[in-house]
Amino acid sequence: MVGMKSKSGHPGDHKSEEQRSGGRSESCSFCQKPTVVRLREPNRSLCAEHFIQDCEERVKRAVEAEGMIAPGDRIAVGLSGGKDSTALLMILEKIFSSTDIELVAITIDEGISGYREETMAAAVELTRRLAIPQQIVSFCELFGRDLDSLLFRREKEACTVCGVLRRRALLEGARRAGATKIATGHNLDDEAQSVLMNVLRGDLPRLLQDTSSGYPECFIPRIKPLIPLSEKEIVIFLMVQGVFVDLPECPYAHTALRGEVREMLADLEFHHPGTREKLIHARNMVRERISGNFVGESTRGGNLITHCRICGEVCSSEICAVCRVLGDVANIT
Structure with missing residues (x-):
């Protein structure tokens, strides 16, 4: 472990x-x-020096222990330009630079005015410095509109709408790149927050869903190599290497449940060290015992392998989450 x-x-x-x-x-x-x-x-x-080595080795051991990456894999690394994805790309490049593992950065341009320009520039500069190929996929290209216009009169749903569309855009970018895996920059704090959020929402299927396996061929397995590292560790990892990712916060971030959960977990972790790891461990134990009885179902019902009747994408219900979001937007606007 x-x-x-x-x-x-x-x-x-x-x-x-x-x-x-x-x-x-x-x-x-x-x-x-x-x-x-x-x-x-x-x-x-x-x-x-030893702290950098410590972080790199913990990630490497996690990748090896959980079989995240196999020889010959082409990894699409979701690169937003923020601290987590920056650290992820740097660590994976260090670990696999002398192997047959290929990396390609996928950057999603959601179209958030006054925010995305800076983070996009940071992502482009990092891939240039590391000599890693990059693909940029925009919401306008895929969905016909940027996030700002998609959120007209529904700002409170910003993170839900953006998350659904970002996942589709990342999948599309990975397909274009011929990737065999998608690596995202979720850290220890992110994962623990997601566990607690799914509990608070009563969403057992999403709580138990394992995105690293069990998907049809048209999906690309997702991996989270940074889970061994906390958010603070990632910040220090970058700072001691002279990488300062001091970028503006997404203007829609204040509307998210995650912000409240983040504060709650930070307080619990301060008073009860190890809370985050225990949450994730408990989720993993339940996953193993359930053995897939609920995994793949959505809270709306339906089977895992079906096709959206609108776009044809594989999904778990008659209409996929992307088409539901875009349909709701069309009805509002």
């Missing part, structure tokens, strides 16, 4: 929640360089 203590004593062999050193003159537990991070479990201090 990711993060279990190893007898080797290497800093990459330990799962932990980071704490900043607070300016104290500590030395790295593995060399004499200054500490940038203190690990809570076990209680160790790491310099920048």
Whole structure:
């Protein structure tokens, strides 16, 4: 399992929640360089070099332990230009640069005025620096309208609408790139938040759904290599390498349930360390015991493998989520 203590004593062999050193003159537990991070479990201090190595090795072990990537895979990396996707592309490039694994960045242009321009520029610059091919897929191209116009009079549904359309756009970009897997930048915090959100919504099928397997050939399995790392660890990972992803927040973010759940989980994690890992572990245990009895069903009913009667895309109901969203927009506007 990711993060279990190893007898080797290497800093990459330990799962932990980071704490900043607070300016104290500590030395790295593995060399004499200054500490940038203190690990809570076990209680160790790491310099920048050993912390970078620790993050890379935890991701590598997760990929190997869960069989996320196979020889010859072509990985479509969802690259928004934000901190998580930036760290994901950097780590995967480092891990697989000397292998037969190919990486291609897929960047989605939702068309959010005053916000997306900066993040798009950051994504383009990163792929140029790493010499990784990039495909840009826009909402206007796929759906005929940008997100700003799609959200007319329904701003409170921004994250739901955007999420549905982004997933389709990412899938389309991955297909165009000939990808065999899609890697997204979900971190430990994101995954724990998603578990709790699905519980709060009472959406058992979505809670148990495993997007890494069990899909028909026209779908591309999704993997989440960054789950071993917390949001704070990712920020520090980038900062110690001189990568500052200080970009504006999405203007629609304040409307999301996720923001409330994020605050709730942060408070729980502070008072009860390990809460995030326990949530994810509990979800995984339930998945194993259910053995697919509910996985693939939606809260609206229906089977996993069917085709949308409007667009023909594989989905779990008569009309896919994308066509429902676009249909609702047409009715409003």
